[in-house]
Amino acid sequence: MEQVNIALAGFGTVGTGLARIMHENGEWIRRRLGKELVIRRVLVRNPEKERSFVLGPETEITADLDSFLLAQDTDIVVELIGGIETPLRIVTGALRAGKHVVTANKALLAEKGPELFRLASELQRGLYYEASVAGGIPIVQTLKESLAGNRIRHITGILNGTANSILSDMTNNGMDYAAALGQAQRNGYAEADPTMDVEGIDAAHKLILLIRLAYGQDFPLARMGIKGISGVDPYDIELARAFGYRIKLLAIVKEHSGRLQAGVFPYLVGEDHILARVDGPFNSILLEGNGVGPIMLYGQGAGDLPTGSAVLSDIMALASGKPPNNTGFVEAVLPEASTLEPELTTTRHYFRFTALDRPGVLAAIAGVLGERSISIAQVVQKQHPVGRGVPVVFLTHTAQVRDVEAALSQINGFSFVLSPAVHYRIL
């Protein structure tokens, strides 16, 4: 039986998960593929370190990058190292050495995608990345092939399992942010430095990859509105629940007459909405195509085996001998996105003001909102003061972010307002 040789750069969580699935399902994979997949070599920092999965004698364990990349008998290089610099060397080196490449590295592809896809195309090699978005959920393949004939109207995704598990714990178990983050770290969902996950950057990287696949355009990170969840106050989670909403970190892209609007924000999501039920480390992607209509995919967004499963699907696709399809478009180099300014976004909004309990406060706030054409859907002034102030919550009808920011800045300047307005978007 024909043998396809794999070389893994990195043998941490995902690499171990991949090796486990390949070992456990080896016979099954041969039945699917008609070929034998072999982990021929593994690149690690310390080849002597003891590991939870013991590789067989067919696998060479090395710390030498050059010999790893140039080995003649490797067919597919799998890049599973975090960061940008070393992975960039590995991916370009492997492509130049004539190998196909599989990577789970969304930061690398978000930042260096254009040059890497150009190189892969010039060399006619595959550069596959199913595992880079939403773990085991096959969203890359779905956008690249199954929905390729659709124009995508929007994508709305819970793309970061760490942030989602923190928000779930705050919502369902009454934890505050610090406790929920600690819990996520203990569960292995959050890293020691959780910045990329909790500040929305990881979700933004993934959204950039989804925008490429869905729209064939390169959306610059700098033009994306991004806000994370580290500032989410349990009090707003509680108030949102009382109004029938859950707070979720959503990555959203929408097309408006040929221009794209994209961002990552914590949103209030109606509790009957299908995304409101996605809890814990799960991911979910809801999208709408002009043919298929609404579609949702749901599954584990991270973890050794789910991510390993996604890496394996890329390996099998490349090993099957199909001509590689990296971007989902004939062009290897995609045009830069035609974007709509983030401040022109229109959506519904949630505001919480903390004001002194004195006559005229509500009228003054409502007056500013009215001047900016921000129409109020619901107001609740809480009877019980919090500290010196009284919380006043507004839910608005659809309003433009530019108007909202101007109004909030004006309201924050009032002497009776005790702390800056809390502001969330509503899905």
Added chain:
Amino acid sequence: MEQVNIALAGFGTVGTGLARIMHENGEWIRRRLGKELVIRRVLVRNPEKERSFVLGPETEITADLDSFLLAQDTDIVVELIGGIETPLRIVTGALRAGKHVVTANKALLAEKGPELFRLASELQRGLYYEASVAGGIPIVQTLKESLAGNRIRHITGILNGTANSILSDMTNNGMDYAAALGQAQRNGYAEADPTMDVEGIDAAHKLILLIRLAYGQDFPLARMGIKGISGVDPYDIELARAFGYRIKLLAIVKEHSGRLQAGVFPYLVGEDHILARVDGPFNSILLEGNGVGPIMLYGQGAGDLPTGSAVLSDIMALASGKPPNNTGFVEAVLPEASTLEPELTTTRHYFRFTALDRPGVLAAIAGVLGERSISIAQVVQKQHPVGRGVPVVFLTHTAQVRDVEAALSQINGFSFVLSPAVHYRIL
């Protein structure tokens, strides 16, 4: 630009939807594919009939099957005619004439799949069928490629939009079965003769296709337990809701140490379960792989554009020039499934008995259940009699279907039991 010529057999709902998407997204498809898709000919019974979508001058409309099949310049034949006999002639004729084939016909593939896949393999042609299961949801591609490296533990699907919309109307709008069926017919979700949909046969056909893709085995329809929804009483929907359940028609396959158990039954689904929220004509498939863990896909199970989108994805895959992958396995001919007898299924159960209101009734029923090792989780005896009888509802712990059937048959024989027990499985 290279041109790929399509021939459509049938130009009803799905054919029109396909033509609409191809027309609207033509430029987009060229950007994805680098080729131009042309509907070169259409086979219809009456070429003179006026149609809601006007085909261009490049399309030849014909009623002559032989000339349709043998046209030299067709690359891909799309079979969109219902039934078995004519579609079988079209699919085999097209394959023999060297064309690739796309079909949305689950009945054809469930019944004649083995011989058709053998023929396609001998002739090295593609036989693609994304649209045959769950409309626009890309479940065929997902099982065939994205999850190909996974062993699938179970598939649990809402695969029939007609049955689901009837049950949704009965549950959410208080309709009885006849009214909900009439509503579904008026909405275009149900055909004039709804037998295939409401009796679970259509869902069983789709389940057979999913079993092939997930397990590489041919599961004979005759060995599948099948029960539809035409007998569902609104009273049980109401009682189920009071217990926290919704009634859904589910198609389920599970693997137990290498043997498959598959069936289609109305189930009580806990209202917090992700499938309980799938309402109306939507479909959803929940499955679990040994790598990916649980995954769910959700979308429209029928309709002109969603189904047209699925057909288009097959056309684009075949037009891209990839070597066809029909079954997802190296073998073109799959072995017959190793099955587990349906009566050995273990699951939780719901029983409703209608009994005379006299002492000892509950004890007698509970006694029979106990003798058969059916352990009771909950019992409710309703105070208000229905006609002469009093309803008694049991929810059991896990019990084997064989024991349940024996117990129910014994209980139905009691003189105080006024009508045969109503029985549902609980997910």
